[in-house]
Amino acid sequence: QVQLVESGGGLVQAGESLRLSCTASGGTFSSYNLGWFRQAPGKEREFVAAIRWSGGITYYADSVKGRFTISRDNAKNTVSLQMNSLKPEDTAAYYCAAGTNNYFTRLRDFSSWGQGTHVTVSK
Numbered sequence: 183q184v185q186l187v188e189s190g191g192g193l194v195q196a197g198e199s200l201r202l203s204c205t206a207s208g209g210t211f212s213s214y215n216l217g218w219f220r221q222a223p224g225k226e227r228e229f230v231a232a233i234r235w236s237g238g239i240t241y242y243a244d245s246v247k248g249r250f251t252i253s254r255d256n257a258k259n260t261v262s263l264q265m266n267s268l269k270p271e272d273t274a275a276y277y278c279a280a281g282t283n284n285y286f287t288r289l290r291d292f293s294s295w296g297q298g299t300h301v302t303v304s305k
């Protein structure tokens with residue numbers, strides 16, 4: 183199975199940008215749907231963005247549409263999340279995930295998870 187490691191989290195001010203990266207090893211990277219989820223203190227883990235194995239279809243949570251962009255580089259076995267116009271409510275631990283289900287916007291669609299990287303957005 184694929185193993186995932188996130189990086190790029192940090193502390194930024196509202197309105198600034200941050201780019202998260204996730205490096206994968208094992209499995210056949212190009213065959214996996216990839217997603218980003220986040221979990222704030224006291225809240226359930228929620229969907230943020232996902233990209234199909236083909237790279238041609240992406241989905242975003244309404245809360246991040248127009249601000250976040252997910253992309254993948256199969257040659258480097260990475261998936262990234264470009265986060266622009268960050269808001270304090272974006273503060274959370276961000277996790278990348280991989281799965282092989284037909285659908286890829288739900289927690290149950292992903293079977294492999296990274297350990298997370300923290301993002302804190304100050305006012």
